[in-house]
Amino acid sequence: MAKLTLNKLIIANKKFNSRLIVGTGKYRNMNECAKALEYSGAEIVTVAVRRVNISDKKKPLLMDYIDPKKITYLPNTAGCFNSKEALRTLRLAREIGGWKLVKLEVLGDKKNLFPEMIETLKSTEILTKEGFKVMVYCNDDPLMAKRLENAGASAIMPLAAPIGSGLGILNKVNIKIIRKQTKLPLIIDAGLGQASDAAIAMELGCDGVLVNTAIAKAKKPFKMALAFKNAVIAGRQSYMAGRIKKIIIGSPSSPSKGII
Amino acid sequence: MKKIKKIKIKLNGKIKLVNKNLSVQNLVNEFKIPIKKVAIELNEEILNKKMLKKIRLKKNDKIEIVHFIGGG
Numbered sequence: 354m355a356k357l358t359l360n361k362l363i364i365a366n367k368k369f370n371s372r373l374i375v376g377t378g379k380y381r382n383m384n385e386c387a388k389a390l391e392y393s394g395a396e397i398v399t400v401a402v403r404r405v406n407i408s409d410k411k412k413p414l415l416m417d418y419i420d421p422k423k424i425t426y427l428p429n430t431a432g433c434f435n436s437k438e439a440l441r442t443l444r445l446a447r448e449i450g451g452w453k454l455v456k457l458e459v460l461g462d463k464k465n466l467f468p469e470m471i472e473t474l475k476s477t478e479i480l481t482k483e484g485f486k487v488m489v490y491c492n493d494d495p496l497m498a499k500r501l502e503n504a505g506a507s508a509i510m511p512l513a514a515p516i517g518s519g520l521g522i523l524n525k526v527n528i529k530i531i532r533k534q535t536k537l538p539l540i541i542d543a544g545l546g547q548a549s550d551a552a553i554a555m556e557l558g559c560d561g562v563l564v565n566t567a568i569a570k571a572k573k574p575f576k577m578a579l580a581f582k583n584a585v586i587a588g589r590q591s592y593m594a595g596r597i598k599k600i601i602i603g604s605p606s607s608p609s610k611g612i613i
Numbered sequence: 614m615k616k617i618k619k620i621k622i623k624l625n626g627k628i629k630l631v632n633k634n635l636s637v638q639n640l641v642n643e644f645k646i647p648i649k650k651v652a653i654e655l656n657e658e659i660l661n662k663k664m665l666k667k668i669r670l671k672k673n674d675k676i677e678i679v680h681f682i683g684g685g
Contacts, residue, residue: 376685386683401684402652404625404677410645415681431684441657445679448652448659516685543685565685 359589362561364538365454365486365507367425369396372555373585374427374540376565380574383418389568390419392578397425399456399563401432402442402449421450427488429456434469436476443480454507455480456542458490466516466543470497474504481505490542493527495534502537509537510563513554514544517566521550525557532558548577548584555588556596620672631670638665640676651680 361368375395380386390398398419406412419426428446430439436459443455457476461469468491480487481504488508489501498509511531514520522528522541532539541554542563551562564581571577618633624640631640637660641648653660654677660668670676 377683378685380683383683399685400681402679403682403684405646405651405680407625407627407644407678414647414650415683416650426681428681429684444659445652445654445677446681448662449650449679449681563685 359586359593362538364397364488367454369425371396371582371585372561372589373551373581374399374561374563375568375578375581376563377415377419378431378565379569383413383415385574386569387418389574389578390424392575392582393564393568394582395424397427399427399429399565401429402446425454426450426452427454427456428452430458432460433458434460434463434472436472436479439472439476440479443485444483447485453484454486454488456488456490456510468492468512470494474500477501477504477506488538488540493524493531495527495530498531499534502535506537508540508560509535510540510542512543513541513550516543518544519546519567520544521546522553522557525553528554528557528559548580550584551581552584552588552591555585556592558592561585620670622670622673623675625676625678633672634669636666637668637670637676640670641665641678644678646678647680651678653678 361370362372371394373393373395374397375390375393376399377386430442433439433442439459446452459469459472459476460466477487477489486507488510489506490510491497491501493511501509513522538560540561540563541559545551545564545567554562562585568574568577619630620633622629622631656675
């Protein structure tokens with residue numbers, strides 16, 4: 354049975370068993386977040402960099418709930434709208450504890466939260482030169498994905514749909530084209546709504562998916578975390594198994610020979 | 614007793630009155646900041662956490678102390 358196990362996800366020379374990355378935002382509390390993470394089986398979590406609450410010293414810290422020695426923290430630049438803000442945020446993130454693997458996310462549009470690709474590309478170039486391993490949130494444009502790759506990105510992370518929208522993968526063709534053109538890890542980031550969306554992403558040949566809202570805001574986050582875990586595994590296995598060709602006529606599954 | 618002069622600084626966007634010449638290390642201690650879990654910026658320059666004792670605060674300094682919180 355050994356040959357049927359899934360190969361590992363490799364990002365910037367680091368190996369991961371799980372192909373599901375989860376966000377840690379939007380949960381009711383830290384306990385719920387940590388438990389959902391456990392159900393998801395994810396080994397990487399995205400985290401945001403924010404001011405310490407000076408007036409409330411008893412406020413719980415994320416690191417007390419999710420051990421950064423066991424789970425890889427992937428600092429993001431959520432809320433940054435230009436390269437300068439994104440660079441500042443990630444340099445601070447690195448200073449907190451030596452994190453070099455980061456998620457770059459420069460937004461250009463407050464309503465749809467679409468990525469600002471020119472600033473994103475510029476930031477990728479600078480961060481790569483500074484030694485960061487940059488996983489880049491981007492739109493599903495194959496040309497831009499290529500430019501990010503050329504700029505030294507460690508992973509290409511196109512959106513499925515707007516962040517938090519739950520619409521699922523809107524442009525499967527573009528995702529397939531990006532898959533064909535790159536050997537870099539391709540991770541669907543943002544816009545998934547339910548577990549089957551993750552399975553579809555994996556069946557398109559993506560190396561992983563990044564999910565936050567769909568789990569955190571599900572009626573039962575733990576069940577949804579488990580569902581996403583299973584969907585990612587099923588989708589990956591389905592992709593590796595190689596699907597049948599689509600045809601428009603019926604083909605009986607039972608032999609016609611020997612019919613009584 | 615000699616009166617210690619106070620200066621105004623901005624800590625995480627809020628104005629605070631602190632003793633003149635207070636070191637960043639003292640400031641961090643005063644607010645019980647878990648130093649290993651944060652990064653500190655002084656006037657938009659990241660501070661080396663090993664140097665905090667040597668850096669003294671001046672009037673109108675802007676300090677930002679950040680950490681990781683939940684995010685997507």
